[in-house]
Amino acid sequence: MTIFPSAWRALPRPALLGLFLFFCAGFADGAMVPFFPLWASSEANIPIGAIGLLFACYAGGELVAAPLIGGIADRVGRRPVLVLSALGVGCGFTALFFVHGVVATAIVLLLTGMCESVLHPTILTVIADVTVPSTHPRWFSLAHVSSGAGQILGPACGALLALISLSSVFLAGGVMLLLGGIVMLVALAETIGSGRGDEGADEAGEEGLSALLPAFRDGRLAKLLVWVVLFEISGNWIEAVIPLYAHDAGTLAPSGVGALFAYAAALTVGLQMLVSRFAETRSALWLTIGAGISTIAAFALLAASPAMISLVAAVSLCAVAQMLVGPLVPTAVNALAPSARRASYMAASSVAVDLKDSLGPSIGTALYALAPRLPWVAGIPLVAIASLGLGAAIGRARNPSRPSEDDATPQLGSAVENYR
Structure with a gap:
């Protein structure tokens, strides 16, 4: 089944808005992101070792809010x-753009992170609500493409604004998300009832607060997310450390820096x-x-080198x-x-990303x-272990030795098999 029918209007509107x-x-x-370390070290006079702590405040807001x-x-x-x-x-x-100190x-950053804690997982939930499971891998790939398209224009716009003031890049990002919120208010229809019956809705109402912590209730999810965190922490050093590495070496x-990350996007x-x-023809472990x-x-x-060719090749390989x-x-x-708990599971997944955004810059800087x-040397063994663990965790989840407590939960094997 394809998600590319002849007319775009035939596609689910909530998914397109997502x-x-x-x-x-x-x-x-x-x-x-590419300009924050430069702004913090030059305009805010923050020591390099403490820049990661500000990144951690943003991710920390997400971590505090996500379980609640x-x-x-x-x-x-x-x-x-979403609005x-x-x-x-x-x-x-x-x-x-306006704050100082x-x-x-x-x-x-802490308050912004609290608002962001539900943004990405709820977008993914909306897409999953209105599309069939066999097309989810392709829709999530399209979500990655859409985010990448924004990350082309974002750094490119930031590179121009940085010529005026590094802080002006915050204003550009804020205006774009305000626009997105207004569009959701005007155009998005509710999707919470899509693809599930009244029984699922009753279950969600009865579960209450316990449904907010699925990672502690589903061991397969918890094991998967542990390896996601380890893999993503080191990958995050590309975004957090390269701006400082290239700037201090006199390369960019x-x-x-903005042009480099625009190229990667x-x-x-x-x-x-x-x-x-x-x-689609490869196993999860292979990937x-x-x-x-x-x-x-x-x-x-x-x-080996902070030269331009190394920077370009590195961001290309990490993009792949x-x-x-x-x-x-x-x-x-x-x-x-x-x-009935789709958004809760997606939110639990976002906690792993939040940990990456918190621990990654802090450790990397x-x-x-x-x-x-040192970040590049230390990252090599960490990535090697994490990539093997992540593939094995997905493989075990695809072939569980015993059913989870949610007998109605769709099995991972069938969905990932569609991805394969």
């Missing part, structure tokens, strides 16, 4: 959650669907090992790694989730403060 919001979020992240409100879209609806979270993150990014910046100016947009078709080898090669190049693994993880999580090449 792709648009992914674009807005990708633009905001692309505009902010992560599954709220299963009870109050997808539409209000409020998009507007909240947009206001937070915009506020960064480490404490004020940390508070804004701030505008050049363009690579994702151009190749994601091609890589996804290639991946994670391939992603690990690609990331290790990138780290080896960066450890994300193309291989990116659509696989949400597909696996969604396949494990009962329909701290290692960089000790020695410029």
Whole structure:
């Protein structure tokens, strides 16, 4: 079954709006992330070793909020959650343009992260609500492409704005997410009842708060997410450390950093669907090992030299790694989730990403403060172990030795088999 019918209007409208919001979020992240370390070290006069702590404030807000409100879209609806979270993150990014000082910046990042905690998982939930399981891998690949398209324009726009002021990139990202929130308010219809019956709805109402912590109730999900965190932590060092590494080596100016990450996003947009078709015939373990080898090669190049050719090759290899693994993880999580708790499971998955966004920059910049090449050297064994563990965890989930407590939960094997 294909998700590319002859007319775009035949596609589910909520899913298309979800792709648009992914674009807005990708633009905001692309505009902010590459320039945040440079802004913090130059304009905010923050020590390099402490920059990761500000990143951690943003991710920390997500970590605090996710267990409390992560599954709220299963009870109050997808539409209000998406509207409020998009507007909240947009206001937070915009506020960064006006705030001054480490404490004020940390508070804004913490509140912004709390709003962001439900943004991405709820978008994925909306897409899963209105599409059939056999097409989820391709839709999640399209979500990756949409985010990548935003991450082309975000760094490109940020590179131009950085010529004026590094803080102006926050304003651009905030305005884009505010636009996304307004579009969701006007155009998005509620999808909470799509694809599940009244029995599932009753179950969601009875479960209450316990449904917010599926990772503690489903061992397969918990094991999967542990390996996701380990794999993504080191991969995050590319975004967090390269701006400092390239700037201190005199290889790239701030505008050049933006152009580099715009190139990486363009690579994702151009190749994601091609890589996804290639991946359909490969096992999950093959994909994670391939992603690990690609990331290790990138780290080896960066450890060898901060020259331009090494930077370009490294971000290219890491982009390929994300193309291989990116659509696989949400597909696996969604396949494990009962329909009545779909948003809760996606929120639990987002906690893994939040941990990556918190621990990744903190550890990466701290290692960089000790020695410029230390993040790349330390990352090689970490990626090797994590890629093997992630592939094995998905394989075990596909062939469980015993059924989970949710007998109605769709088996991961059938959904990932469609991906294969």
